[in-house]
């Protein structure tokens with residue numbers, strides 16, 4: 001498979017998931033939370049493509065709605081993590097010395113935290129909500145980004161064209177934003193998408209163990225937890241959300257890698273600077 | 275006599291060695307001057323510290339002791355606006371042309387950068403850039419390429435053209451013609467000489483090419499054993 005078609009497939013999968021989530025109210029055949037006790041554990045049918053769950057809710061509609069929370073939170077939290085990571089990483093990489101040491105210490109505190117455990121703690125303390133989950137995602141997400149940005153800026157800052165630009169305008173803000181960060185763009189794209197892929201899984205994990213998004217919210221993590229007990233009778237209630245979860249997190253992360261590769265071919269020997 | 279445009283007085287430089295406490299000295303007590311309208315050369319073996327001297331002038335690297343002055347004022351005590359003006363007036367071509375331009379930018383953008391940052395007022399930046407390219411025998415078409423699509427010699431000439439855009443008083447040229455063939459090099463050097471005669475521009479020339487240095491310079495400084503001395507022989511036969 002050529003790289004271009006791989007790229008198109010990954011992008012297509014991601015667009016499909018995003019479109020499905022955005023348009024959920026339009027395309028879902030039924031309400032994701034309407035309970036119908038007369039129609040519990042129904043097998044798939046034309047009215048209910050994936051059957052119903054133990055409370056008689058339409059599984060297909062719940063799957064369609066189920067990515068909205070996690071995708072929105074992971075997207076927002078990735079953006080915020082990138083902003084913090086890029087800002088602190090740039091400062092540490094550019095200025096070195098005391099600034100670098102201070103930021104590095106701060107960074108390693110966060111880097112040392114075990115991701116899921118600390119997320120559980122944060123959500124536990126703040127109470128489960130979109131806000132607390134976002135805070136947990138940012139707290140565990142920014143330091144990895146900042147570490148990579150720091151090392152890239154460090155490598156680039158003594159390049160001759162940067163020194164030449166420094167003669168024109170010795171302003172760190174200008175040099176970092178105009179000259180250096182655009183050069184790290186391919187890496188940043190990969191970092192962002194991998195981070196977002198991981199966040200989608202982490203949010204699902206939180207929901208799965210009951211501290212993330214709360215029932216009856218239709219959420220893939222919640223649904224996997226609900227569907228687990230009745231897997232033998234109604235495997236569709238678990239497989240539906242599990243497949244979607246996989247597609248979402250995989251396509252995001254894969255898209256980033258493919259974009260980076262494409263970028264590298266574009267500039268072929270241009271990027272003598274890594 | 276007025277203060278020299280640029281003066282290095284007893285400058286000593288060492289770099290931190292691989293071990294934290296050790297330092298290795300590159301040169302000691304280096305002194306030289308560049309006056310208005312002079313062409314002065316620095317000559318010396320590879321690794322003696324010529325490029326390092328240029329980087330010091332823009333405070334891109336530190337020095338252990340000694341003084342560097344611009345028009346008689348210590349460069350470390352210049353107020354910000356005077357320092358900006360000095361950076362405009364003294365333009366540099368760094369040694370490695372392959373690395374002189376942002377690898378992602380079009381040459382057009384790199385060329386326009388100093389005009390923008392020094393707020394040079396002209397009716398049309400593009401026309402000005404075109405004029406300077408023509409002086410160095412370069413086509414306008416090169417502007418729409420990226421650095422990796424150009425030869426070393428083209429990049430070197432672009433680097434000099436970029437310096438000329440901001441009407442400098444002085445040029446610091448670090449092996450600025452090393453990748454040019456002889457006829458193109460001759461053309462560049464003629465240009466440099468005419469800039470000196472017509473506009474009174476001073477030049478600090480760094481080159482490995484002894485013939486070039488002797489043909490161009492009013493004064494030659496040579497590195498020997500980690501310090502710099504005037505080349506007496508040359509000074510006597512070409513004194514103005």
Ligand SMILES: Nc1ncnc2c1ncn2[C@@H]1O[C@H](COP(=O)(O)OP(=O)(O)OP(=O)(O)O)[C@@H](O)[C@H]1O
Pocket residue numbers: 289290300319320321322323324325326327369
């Ligand atoms: N950042 C640095 N850290 C340690 N040593 C350095 C550094 N930069 C330069 N040096 C050393 O300083 C010395 C002078 O380097 P410089 O580049 O100024 O030499 P040069 O005279 O320009 O040589 P060339 O003619 O080959 O260009 C060299 O021995 C070099 O190894």
Ligand SMILES: [Mg+2]
Pocket residue numbers: 324325326369448
């Ligand atoms: Mg050199």
